[in-house]
Amino acid sequence: MAGKDFGAITVKKGSPIKSAKELEGKKVAVNTLKNINETAVRESVRKAGGDPSKVKFVELAFDQMPAALDSGQIDAAMVVEPALATVKGQGATEIASSLVDVAKDLTVAMYFTSTQYEQKNPDVVKKFQEATAESLAYADAHPDEVRQAVTTYTKIPAATLAQVTLPKWPAKANRASIEALEKLGEQDGLFKSTPDLDKLLP
Amino acid sequence: MRGANAALGAAGLAAFLALGEAVPRLGLVKEAYFPPTSRIADALGQEVTDHAFWTALGDTLTGWALGLAIAVGAGVVVGLLVSVVPHLREATASTIEFLRPIPSVALIPLAVLLYGTELRSVLLLVVYASFWQVLVQVLYGVQDVDPVAEETARSYGLGPWARVRHVLWPTALPYVMTGVRLAAAVALILAVTAELVIGAPGLGARIAVAETSQAVPDMYALVVVTGLLGLLINVGARTVERRALAWHQSVRGEVMV
Structure with missing residues (x-):
């Protein structure tokens, strides 16, 4: 299943690659090696019936992926917004929504604090949690205002911004999705010792 | 001659822009x-109407000016000290030669660990890069003191301070000015680099935001601004140099005997 997520594996317009399985032996760009995006691409390849160990991963900043994909330096790019909108504007095709392949409604980012800080400033942490929960719920309910707010601290051109697929802003971590990600990370040998979710999650 | 040169310069620039x-x-x-x-x-044109642009320009210039001032001050004082105190030059030479070639950008992780993403991070990189430019020029300048002039000053009973003031400093000044001019350029490079990589507020950070925002023309516009800034800084440094060395042969342009 591809499309309608804020991140995707994309291939250049007219590329012979039609599915994640065909990425075997191909050069795929991720923003950081061994991070959530590489893990997600591996899962997409696996789900499509391919062997992820045969994919050649290269590290490239998101904003440089459109040019690299366009000039043929890479065969596919795991790209997120707003570079995804640029890539699509060049006629590129999404072949997999990798973050969705990991888990439905995957939690991709969270705020963390140290145990020490939390013990010293329980009030601040509690208020921060409440405030972010409120703002996330508001953002989820008002996508148009989000697009407006984005213009105040980025320089995304209006034409690109209109095409950007916004993410979801859940106020609570989706534990099942993080467990799925953890399992994949373990499988790919990313951890020396498997993280203890009970300690990490609220 | 001057008019012709200016006309040629303008034509060259116009041709370059047309090529672009x-x-x-x-x-x-x-x-x-x-x-x-x-x-x-x-x-x-859009950038210059944005208030945030001018704030960023101010931040970059603050980092540049403060860093340069600290580097020049420290470079001159340390340079004179190292030259004047007996044996200090020999004792420090190997350390200076070791520290000097360390690229300032290699200190970025250190800067981030120590100061995070604020002005002090920028200052660390700017000062480290420009300090050596000044220091080395001061050391060379002091070495250039004419022994006859130095002996003459001694014979006339000039004390150590008076010799520094009237013999050493005038000899070293053209070198110091070269050091300051080089340091001014290097300081701008490092200020923008620090902002670009670390994300400290300034033009560099704004370039990074334009880049990640897929705003390509804006990114180039900001790059042009940093270029213009470099140009102005170089012209300014040359003017200061000419003023400070108005008495010196290299500026007076008289035939040397």
Whole structure:
């Protein structure tokens, strides 16, 4: 299943690659090696019936992926917004929504604090949690205002911004999705010792 | 002669700008990644109407000026001290030669660990890079003191301070000025680099935001601004140099005997 997520594996317009399985032996760009995006691409390849160990991963900043994909330096790019909108504007095709392949409604980012800080400033942490929960719920309910707010601290051109697929802003971590990600990370040998979710999650 | 040179310079610049317009328009490079001059100029026009742009420019200039001032002050004081105190030059030479070639950008992780993403991080990199430029010039300058002049000053009973003031400093000043001019350019490079990589507020950070925002013409417009800034700084440094050395042969332009 591809499309309608804020991140995707994309291939250049007219590329012979039609599915994640065909990425075997191909050069795929991720923003950081061994991070959530590489893990997600591996899962997409696996789900499509391919062997992820045969994919050649290269590290490239998101904003440089459109040019690299366009000039043929890479065969596919795991790209997120707003570079995804640029890539699509060049006629590129999404072949997999990798973050969705990991888990439905995957939690991709969270705020963390140290145990020490939390013990010293329980009030601040509690208020921060409440405030972010409120703002996330508001953002989820008002996508148009989000697009407006984005213009105040980025320089995304209006034409690109209109095409950007916004993410979801859940106020609570989706534990099942993080467990799925953890399992994949373990499988790919990313951890020396498997993280203890009970300690990490609220 | 002067008018002709200025005209040639203007013509060269115009040709360069026209080339920048023509190359993407002719499809030799992709417009999406290398916009023609006119679109960069448009973006620049938009930039200068944005209040945040001027704040960023101010932040960059603050980092540059503070860093340069600290580096020049420290470079001159340390340079004179190292030259004047007996044996200190020999004792420090190997350390200086070891520290000097360390690229300032290699200290970025250290700067981030110590100061995070604020002005002090920028200052650390700027001062480290420009300090050596000044220090080394001061050391060379002091070495250049004419022994006869030095002996004459001693014979006339000039004390150590008076010799520094009337013999050493005038000899070293042209070198110091060269050091300051080099340091001024290096300081700008490091200020922008620090902002770009660390994300400290300033033009560099704004370039990074434009880049990640897929706002290509804006990014080039900001790059042009940093170029103009470098140009102004160099012209300014040369003017200061000429004023400070108005008495010196190299500026008076008289035939040397």
